[in-house]
Amino acid sequence: MAATKGILAEFANPAELIHAAEKVKEAGFTRFDCHSPFPIHGMDRAMGEKRSILGWIVGPVAFIMVAFGFAFEGWTSTVAYPIVISGKPFFSYQAYGAVAFAIMVLSSAATALFGMLAVNKLPRFHHPVFYSENFARATDDAFFVSIEAEDPRFSEKETADFLKSIGGAQIELLKEND
Amino acid sequence: MSDTDLKLHPSLDQGPLITGGQTFRSVTETISSIVEGKTSKVWLLLFGAALSLAMVLFGSIGWLFWEGTGIWGVTNPVGWGWAIVNFVFWVGIGHAGTLISAVLFIFRQKWRTSINRFAEAMTIFAVIAALVFPGIHVGRVWLAYYMFPVPNQMQMWPNFRSPLLWDIFAVGTYFTVSLMFWYTGLIPDLATLRDRAKTKIRKTVLGIFSLGWRGGNKQWKNYELAYLLLAGLSTPLVLSVHSVVSTDFATSVIPGWHTTIFPPYFVAGAIFSGFAMVVTLTVIARKIYHLEHFITLNHMERMNKIIMVTGMMVGYAYSMEFFIAWYSGNEYERFAFINRAFGPYAWAYWTMITCNVLIPQLFWVRKIRRSIPVMFTISIFVNIGMWFERFVITVSSLANDFLPSSWDYYRPSIWDISTFIGSFGLFFTLFLLFIRFLPMISMAEVKGVLPEADPHYYHGKEDSHGSN
Numbered sequence: 151m152a153a154t155k156g157i158l159a160e161f162a163n164p165a166e167l168i169h170a171a172e173k174v175k176e177a178g179f180t181r182f183d184c185h186s187p188f189p190i191h192g193m194d195r196a197m198g199e200k201r202s203i204l205g206w207i208v209g210p211v212a213f214i215m216v217a218f219g220f221a222f223e224g225w226t227s228t229v230a231y232p233i234v235i236s237g238k239p240f241f242s243y244q245a246y247g248a249v250a251f252a253i254m255v256l257s258s259a260a261t262a263l264f265g266m267l268a269v270n271k272l273p274r275f276h277h278p279v280f281y282s283e284n285f286a287r288a289t290d291d292a293f294f295v296s297i298e299a300e301d302p303r304f305s306e307k308e309t310a311d312f313l314k315s316i317g318g319a320q321i322e323l324l325k326e327n328d
Numbered sequence: 329m330s331d332t333d334l335k336l337h338p339s340l341d342q343g344p345l346i347t348g349g350q351t352f353r354s355v356t357e358t359i360s361s362i363v364e365g366k367t368s369k370v371w372l373l374l375f376g377a378a379l380s381l382a383m384v385l386f387g388s389i390g391w392l393f394w395e396g397t398g399i400w401g402v403t404n405p406v407g408w409g410w411a412i413v414n415f416v417f418w419v420g421i422g423h424a425g426t427l428i429s430a431v432l433f434i435f436r437q438k439w440r441t442s443i444n445r446f447a448e449a450m451t452i453f454a455v456i457a458a459l460v461f462p463g464i465h466v467g468r469v470w471l472a473y474y475m476f477p478v479p480n481q482m483q484m485w486p487n488f489r490s491p492l493l494w495d496i497f498a499v500g501t502y503f504t505v506s507l508m509f510w511y512t513g514l515i516p517d518l519a520t521l522r523d524r525a526k527t528k529i530r531k532t533v534l535g536i537f538s539l540g541w542r543g544g545n546k547q548w549k550n551y552e553l554a555y556l557l558l559a560g561l562s563t564p565l566v567l568s569v570h571s572v573v574s575t576d577f578a579t580s581v582i583p584g585w586h587t588t589i590f591p592p593y594f595v596a597g598a599i600f601s602g603f604a605m606v607v608t609l610t611v612i613a614r615k616i617y618h619l620e621h622f623i624t625l626n627h628m629e630r631m632n633k634i635i636m637v638t639g640m641m642v643g644y645a646y647s648m649e650f651f652i653a654w655y656s657g658n659e660y661e662r663f664a665f666i667n668r669a670f671g672p673y674a675w676a677y678w679t680m681i682t683c684n685v686l687i688p689q690l691f692w693v694r695k696i697r698r699s700i701p702v703m704f705t706i707s708i709f710v711n712i713g714m715w716f717e718r719f720v721i722t723v724s725s726l727a728n729d730f731l732p733s734s735w736d737y738y739r740p741s742i743w744d745i746s747t748f749i750g751s752f753g754l755f756f757t758l759f760l761l762f763i764r765f766l767p768m769i770s771m772a773e774v775k776g777v778l779p780e781a782d783p784h785y786y787h788g789k790e791d792s793h794g795s796n
Contacts, residue, residue: 165786183544226485266554291352
């Protein structure tokens with residue numbers, strides 16, 4: 151028999167999903183997620199999620215890269231390739247702002263995108279929720295709670311009953327099928 | 329229920345953002361079906377026309393590489409002709425996309441959700457069309473890599489004191505960041521298309537590009553912050569890019585260029601021309617694909633208001649240039665401006681004034697702001713006017729500089745014209761491919777602004793309630 155990787159329950163609308171998230175959190179589950187076609191306002195609090203750490207990654211990158219930009223421009227124009235152009239001083243820091251800024255924005259934006267993917271552990275093409283056929287609607291108009299089998303409080307029967315008791319429909323065990 | 333005391337004043341209530349009683353399902357259906365359905369005849373026709381024009385561009389570039397920049401009309405004293413005019417024109421058009429996607433996001437303007445994907449795509453393709461021009465204008469294109477700080481065996485480095493190099497960095501960054509921003513917005517929608525895909529190939533390709541997106545809130549929270557950070561980074565970027573472009577002119581000593589008003593003036597002009605292009609494209613796309621419920625007249629009217637405001641900003645800049653030319657007491661500066669308005673290029677100057685300053689004033693009338701044929705016509709005029717603005721700035725200052733003996737009248741060659749017209753082909757080819765293969769309206773974001781997306785919407789209707 152295929153191993154159970156988790157459980158999935160569908161909820162009717164964003165309000166019910168928030169409601170369910172609160173109940174699942176109160177019941178002591180930790181490895182669960184609430185899937186929706188768009189971000190739902192207030193869901194972080196309902197799930198007890200901390201604020202994303204992404205800002206702490208992008209911020210330092212921005213500061214480091216703007217300093218690097220200035221230093222790099224200074225180094226190329228004074229040490230690596232000093233060349234007199236229109237009698238301007240080699241170290242013309244006034245002229246370095248635009249490029250240093252561009253380097254900062256470019257590296258920070260790349261960090262924001264790839265940092266987001268890294269924090270979200272994406273790309274990940276294989277996940278228990280994809281065992282469900284019904285889950286395809288999570289990107290359309292359906293709202294789901296998934297609880298992973300690795301959660302210490304998980305048990306096939308009791309968790310299913312619990313999800314039913316808080317209003318879940320279409321409760322489905324996520325079983326390996328490949 | 330306590331929403332009675334929180335009711336908006338009727339004058340502030342602007343009606344629903346999305347009309348036609350949409351549900352989450354109908355949003356998915358309407359927008360995905362454009363991408364999933366059969367290719368329409370209109371699309372094929374337009375694509376054929378656009379691709380033919382793009383071929384004109386590639387042909388002209390081929391001849392240019394073979395023969396050199398001598399095939400263009402550039403000569404002494406006008407060493408910067410249509411290439412720089414077209415470059416500034418296209419970069420400027422891009423700015424509306426970033427303004428809509430980043431600046432309006434930060435100001436929480438929810439109406440942007442219907443047009444942001446579309447406008448961001450326009451940004452990317454406009455910047456591609458723009459980057460063609462400095463790339464081919466360098467003459468010896470095989471040395472174009474000199475512009476990048478690439479370690480090389482000659483131990484040369486670029487000159488960071490030159491505004492032309494700032495431009496490479498500014499526009500290059502702008503392109504890359506716009507692309508990343510656009511892709512970030514696309515991830516949830518690509519996942520929607522993946523989950524609807526019928527064939528294996530489609531599922532695999534969309535699966536790869538949607539990166540295994542699951543729409544879990546643990547992902548959404550990082551996603552939303554990443555989006556906010558990208559918007560925050562793009563906001564100063566969009567203001568800086570055209571400022572840097574303007575320094576190409578402003579840091580020189582040519583009368584008519586050497587002014588401090590250039591950076592804000594160029595930025596306002598960029599947003600002005602960009603919104604005009606968004607209106608032009610939106611009018612066509614919403615008609616062909618029946619998106620009137622998503623891109624409503626309210627959306628169009630708001631864009632027209634922005635066109636009017638920025639049109640007045642450029643009008644202010646035009647008059648302030650004249651005032652400063654007179655007030656500075658600088659003889660050359662005065663001459664440059666009198667020459668602009670009444671000299672050999674007066675026809676171009678007054679075309680610019682008519683298209684950019686006078687015609688957008690029609691938008692004071694609400695009926696005109698909400699009339700599709702009129703706004704379409706006005707947006708075309710603005711596009712023309714903004715091209716002429718760059719032409720006037722570039723050519724009139726160079727053609728009549730300090731030394732009357734070197735004055736000359738600039739004329740474009742046939743290759744200037746074919747390259748410019750061809751760049752529209754490149755732009756529209758890319759744009760048509762985009763609307764055929766990717767969702768042109770952000771489904772996840774539009775769903776997020778539907779009233780049903782707010783947990784409080786269900787308050788009182790059922791027993792459930794939100795978190796606060």
